[in-house]
Amino acid sequence: MSQIVTTHNLSKRYADTYCVKDVNLSVDEGEIFGFLGPNGAGKSTTLKMILGLARPTDGKVKVFGKDFKANRRLILSQTGSLIESPSYYGHLSGLENMRIVQRLRDIPDKNVAEVLKIVRLENQKDKRVGQYSLGMKQRLGIAMALLSFPKLLILDEPTNGLDPAGIGEVRELIKSLPQRYGITVLISSHLLSEIEQIATSVGIINDGKMIFQGSMDVLKKKSQQTIMIKTSNNRLAQELLSTKGLFPFYRKDSLVFENFTDEQVIQANRSLLTANIDVLRIEEQKKNLESIFLEITGKERSL
Known part of the structure; x- marks a missing residue:
């Protein structure tokens, strides 16, 4: 490729x-x-x-x-491009705007009709662009960028x-x-x-x-699955599970296990109950794309 x-x-x-x-x-x-x-x-x-x-x-x-x-x-x-916002003459129709780009780039007539159809503006081509909605203007900009295929x-x-x-x-x-x-x-x-x-x-x-x-x-x-277990005594639970080869870390008021299998969840739960440590909650969490982005950038800011 x-x-x-x-x-x-x-x-x-x-x-x-x-x-x-x-x-x-x-x-x-x-x-x-x-x-x-x-x-x-x-x-x-x-x-x-x-x-x-x-x-x-x-x-x-x-x-x-x-x-x-x-x-x-x-x-x-x-190359075709649409940078920041579409450029157009608001007093001209969509078709007239397309004709200007067509002449500048020496593009055949058939391309104009085809790209207007692709962006679904064929029925609005004779309307003044100044009267287009924002979405229609954006589609016109994409049509101009596509004109030469x-x-x-x-x-x-x-x-x-x-x-x-x-x-x-x-x-x-x-x-x-x-x-x-x-x-x-x-x-x-x-x-x-x-x-x-x-x-x-x-x-x-x-x-x-x-x-x-x-x-x-x-x-x-990178959206790895984590299991969160909240118990009546997290510190004692962490010590116990570590002896079983299960090594959680703390997050807020729970123990967190990364890439935990179903069998390991069963093992952890059984071990805690046997030791008379009450299990209050078991949750599965998975990071979404935004969480991954914030983790990669190291910045907790909204996009």
């Missing part, structure tokens, strides 16, 4: 402050790569450098295996400001692109639930630095 986007020590500094520092990103062909991080983490700046909209302070960008600086025109001809589609927070129905529409559209059209998608978001539902691979950036990169399955494996 070939790599569509790679960066090497990509950095961007403003004055003495790095907003992106030594980012090594790798996006494989045919995947939906979720670029995840809090607002201000450096996602948009990284995407702008990949597209040549911002000049890197240090580092290199390769797209389709080619150096971006030396092959800028060729790379951009095969690029090999690579870069979307920066495409569900920003949308209602649940609009988010669902954009999500289903993006999920269909690799299989239907062979398009590789690089999508940034601060919405953990969206990335979890849409991406095949994920990169997590925080304070300008990449702190995780891998498949969604690898990230989910």
Whole structure:
């Protein structure tokens, strides 16, 4: 599988402050790569450098295996993007806006009708864009990015400001692109639930630095199961279970066991009851994606 986007020590500094520092990103062909991080983490700046909209302070960008600086025109001809928010002329119709992009990029007429159908705007194409809802404007922006049926589609927070129905529409559209059209998608978001539902691979950036990169399955494996046991005497229970080869640690008012099997739960419960230590509660807990993110970043802050 070939790599569509790679960066090497990509950095961007403003004055003495790095907003992106030594980012090594790798996006494989045919995947939906979720670029995840809090607002201000450096996602948009990284995407702008990949597209040549911002000049890197240090580092290199390769797209389709080619150096971006030396092959800028060729790379951009095969790339579609929507960064931050759609650009449009509000007094023109959706179709007229599409025609402008069509002429600028020298794209055949059939593409216009096809992408409007893909984003479900074919019945609204003659309406002035200024009268579009936020979701319709977002879909128009995606249509403009898709107009050339690029090999690579870069979307920066495409569900920003949308209602649940609009988010669902954009999500289903993006999920269909690799299989239907062979398009590789690089999508940034601060919405953990969206990335979890849409991406095949994920990169997590925080304070300008990449702190995780891998498949969604690898990230989910970090969601290890824990068993919490609360007893009438936790300290005595911990001492007893340690002699049985079971080594819990404390969390709040319970004993916590990681990767505990059903047989070990039975063993622990039986041992405690035999020793006349009352078992008040046995709970199974599993980390969700947000908990994993907070653990990886080491920061308890909401996205």
